[in-house]
Amino acid sequence: MYGLDNYAAVRRFVFVEGHSEREAARVFGLARKTVAKMCRFSAPPGYQRTKPVERPTLGPFVGVIDAILEADKQAPPKQRHTAQRIFERLKAEHGYAGGYTVVKDYVREQRISSRETFVPLAHPPGHAQVDFGEAIGVIGGVRQKVHVFYMDLPHSDAPFMKAYPAETTEAFLDGHVSACAFFGGVPQSILYDNTKLAVAKICGDGTRERTRAFTGLLSHYLFADRFGRPGKGNDKGKVEALVKHGRRQFLTPVPIAESYAVLNARLEADCRSHQATRSGRHTETIAERLRADLAAFRALPAASFEPCEVRTGRVSSTALVRYRGNDYSVPTSYGFREVVVKGFVDEVVILAGSTEIARHRRSYDKAALVFDPLHYLALIEQKPGALDQAAPLQHWDLPEPFAHLRRLMEARMGRKGKREYIQVLRLMELFARDVVASAVAQAIKLGAIGFDAVKQLTLARVERRAPQLDMAAYPYLPRPRVATTQAADYAALLEGAAA
Numbered sequence: 395m396y397g398l399d400n401y402a403a404v405r406r407f408v409f410v411e412g413h414s415e416r417e418a419a420r421v422f423g424l425a426r427k428t429v430a431k432m433c434r435f436s437a438p439p440g441y442q443r444t445k446p447v448e449r450p451t452l453g454p455f456v457g458v459i460d461a462i463l464e465a466d467k468q469a470p471p472k473q474r475h476t477a478q479r480i481f482e483r484l485k486a487e488h489g490y491a492g493g494y495t496v497v498k499d500y501v502r503e504q505r506i507s508s509r510e511t512f513v514p515l516a517h518p519p520g521h522a523q524v525d526f527g528e529a530i531g532v533i534g535g536v537r538q539k540v541h542v543f544y545m546d547l548p549h550s551d552a553p554f555m556k557a558y559p560a561e562t563t564e565a566f567l568d569g570h571v572s573a574c575a576f577f578g579g580v581p582q583s584i585l586y587d588n589t590k591l592a593v594a595k596i597c598g599d600g601t602r603e604r605t606r607a608f609t610g611l612l613s614h615y616l617f618a619d620r621f622g623r624p625g626k627g628n629d630k631g632k633v634e635a636l637v638k639h640g641r642r643q644f645l646t647p648v649p650i651a652e653s654y655a656v657l658n659a660r661l662e663a664d665c666r667s668h669q670a671t672r673s674g675r676h677t678e679t680i681a682e683r684l685r686a687d688l689a690a691f692r693a694l695p696a697a698s699f700e701p702c703e704v705r706t707g708r709v710s711s712t713a714l715v716r717y718r719g720n721d722y723s724v725p726t727s728y729g730f731r732e733v734v735v736k737g738f739v740d741e742v743v744i745l746a747g748s749t750e751i752a753r754h755r756r757s758y759d760k761a762a763l764v765f766d767p768l769h770y771l772a773l774i775e776q777k778p779g780a781l782d783q784a785a786p787l788q789h790w791d792l793p794e795p796f797a798h799l800r801r802l803m804e805a806r807m808g809r810k811g812k813r814e815y816i817q818v819l820r821l822m823e824l825f826a827r828d829v830v831a832s833a834v835a836q837a838i839k840l841g842a843i844g845f846d847a848v849k850q851l852t853l854a855r856v857e858r859r860a861p862q863l864d865m866a867a868y869p870y871l872p873r874p875r876v877a878t879t880q881a882a883d884y885a886a887l888l889e890g891a892a893a
Contacts, residue, residue: 396428396438404432451492452500455484459497463504477501517548520690522581523633524569526561526589529641531657532650533559540649540657543569544640546633547581550683551673553636555644555661557654558739559758562718563607566591567701568739570611576662579691583618585633593621607703614699616692643668702736702743709733713769715744715752720762723786724752726773771820778812795835802843814845821852829855836861 400422407418408429419429431439449456459480466474475483477498484490484497523546531540541561545554554573558565566589574580586592588602595603602621604612612619644664651657669681676683707715709731714721717735722742724733728751736743737756742764744752754764765786774780774787781787799818803811821830833851837843840863842851847863854861 396432398437401432401435401437404429405436408433449496449500452490452496455488455490456500458484458488459500460504463501463508517632518690519549519686520582521549521585522547522573522583523585524573525587525633525637526566527637527641529557529645530648531557531645532648533657534651534653537648540645541565542637542640542645542661543573544633544636545569545573545584546636547577547684547687548632550680550687551632551636552577552669552680552684552687553640553665555640555665556658557661559654561591562737562739563591563605563703564701564737564739567607567611567699567703570615571699571701574615574694576665577688577691579688579694580615581617581691583620585620585622587622592619611699614695614697616695700736700738702738705735705737707733707735707744713773714763717742719760720757720764722752722754723765723769725769768820768823771816771823775813775816775820778809778816781812781816793831793834795831795838799834799838799843799848802838806843817845818848821849825852825856 404418404422404424407413407421408415413421415426415429415433418424419426422429424432462475462480462483478494480501481490481494481497490497525544527542527544529540529542531538533540538559540557541559543554543556543558543565546552554576556569556572558568588596590605592605592608593602594605597603602619604619608619644661649657649660651660669684670679672679673683705717707717709715709724709728710721711729713724713726713729715724715733715735716722717737722735722744724744724746728746731746733751734745736745740756742752742754742756743750744754752766752769754766757764763785767786767790770784770786774784796819800812800815803815805811807814818830818834821833830848830852833848833855836851837847840847842848842863850863851861
């Protein structure tokens, strides 16, 4: 192979100095065909094949290799064939007698030729992409998997992140509500993968059948929904890159927070501070480019949107309603009734018709029993023998005066004392726990051991007046002595003032 210097010398000898190709061949010691090629090309043209490479040994096995590589497209990345593994299978299963190198070269060529190429995309202002990602965090002292909602604005690369205990419908909806509130507007369109949180079914013609919850979100915010090709994350490459960058930039090292609220406040601050940076080749900051996005956004709807999953349920014989594998209590008077359950990220709200009958903190455990002891007091009043074994009351953390009051009541009134104690507990159905607890402590101090006394003391505190106890109902209390005022009493007061 002759280099560029040889080409330059021969071409100058012929075209500048005016010598013939025959003479150039003699002077440079080259073949006439070589000199002719140097005169046709200003640089070595390289070797060009005139027909495909022949693989006499590998040829009969090419179809087998192609079939293996095609099947690998459906296999997990970590379980796809290496060239070495293909070589071993050809020898063991098909009697291949050739060498490894020719197999390796063919596999490399086929993988290169089958790699997907992409069209550069333009991102006009006003559009968004959404995805979920996972990370590890320590929340409330517990190391756990954190599911992070990401919204990316491809034009400006402005991010939004919010963490949740699970990737659920209510988290998906709450993420949109929080992102729109963060940016102060609604994107014209949002691009998704084919998450089951939004897509109930992909139809044969490629259209999507949306979930009921996602349809409600679209109806409220009126943005256009777009979906990438199934299994093609590169269709929403901007938010995919944000998931990786967000985990590395904002969730490394492993975040430690007292609660999800604290972690999300930190992530929101990180998203705002990130707007001061520049992205990619842009000379403007993210905040400067964000102005064009926000100008193209739609205004937020006047009404708020409830980011919850809505399900129907039936109250059990033990006044429990099941939602996502956990049981939540309702007042026992609603037993066996049809109810509506609204599952929020932090709460579970249960309604009978349009009336809210229970509100609980959301549990992400499995098979958990979430009780409100107040829901069972009316039934326990009818069945006072269940007071000590009632599961909803087992871990009820009441102030110490309640237990003291119960001991005094049962000591003075026996079984009637237990029933009156339950009536005292039921005061918390109407009044704040702290108010009732203060009234219980005052009743003990006064020695007015009875439901009516606690009730009157509670009402006095609520109404901000002096208590009015019927002393005839408490004969064991010390009675006040009221004497008739004499003129000498006034004189004694005047003497005391003068002194």
